[in-house]
Amino acid sequence: MKTSxxxxxxxxxxxQTSRNDDGTQRAWMRVGQEHYLRNLDGSFTQQETTFHDVxxxxxxxxxxxxxxxxxxxxxAEGYPHTWQAVGEDGVKQDREEFVARHIGHDLxxxxxxxxxxxxxxxxxxxxxxxxxxxxxxxxxxxxxx
Numbered sequence: 001m002k003t004s005x006x007x008x009x010x011x012x013x014x015x016q017t018s019r020n021d022d023g024t025q026r027a028w029m030r031v032g033q034e035h036y037l038r039n040l041d042g043s044f045t046q047q048e049t050t051f052h053d054v055x056x057x058x059x060x061x062x063x064x065x066x067x068x069x070x071x072x073x074x075x076a077e078g079y080p081h082t083w084q085a086v087g088e089d090g091v092k093q094d095r096e097e098f099v100a101r102h103i104g105h106d107l108x109x110x111x112x113x114x115x116x117x118x119x120x121x122x123x124x125x126x127x128x129x130x131x132x133x134x135x136x137x138x139x140x141x142x143x144x145x
Contacts, residue, residue: 027056
């Protein structure tokens with residue numbers, strides 16, 4: 001059984017998209033997580049809400065601005081990424097973000113419909129960037145047609 005990190009919360013900022021130096025599509029948003037403490041009598045007391053940077057790449061990033069709006073409840077699978085950044089005061093600070101490999105709306109909070117229309121395949125499944133005609137493919141691997 002494959003396991004990984006996950007997080008859930010609410011979208012606190014509108015997703016913003018950009019491109020990395022290598023041209024890869026990237027999206028960023030802040031996600032809030034509410035925390036509760038269970039009391040001895042069974043009731044709950046809300047604790048301080050924490051906020052976290054969530055980033056997505058490629059296809060997830062392309063869809064993020066259309067799919068997620070401020071206030072949406074989300075669930076994400078991925079991993080935490082930590083690095084050091086230099087603050088305005090010149091001091092190095094540890095920073096953390098959650099890299100979401102899979103992300104979607106939280107079923108417990110969101111009403112939606114599912115579109116099961118088959119997706120049109122975008123290119124061959126062999127990893128090439130474009131479709132090849134049989135003659136082109138044969139030339140590519142050095143065969144005569």
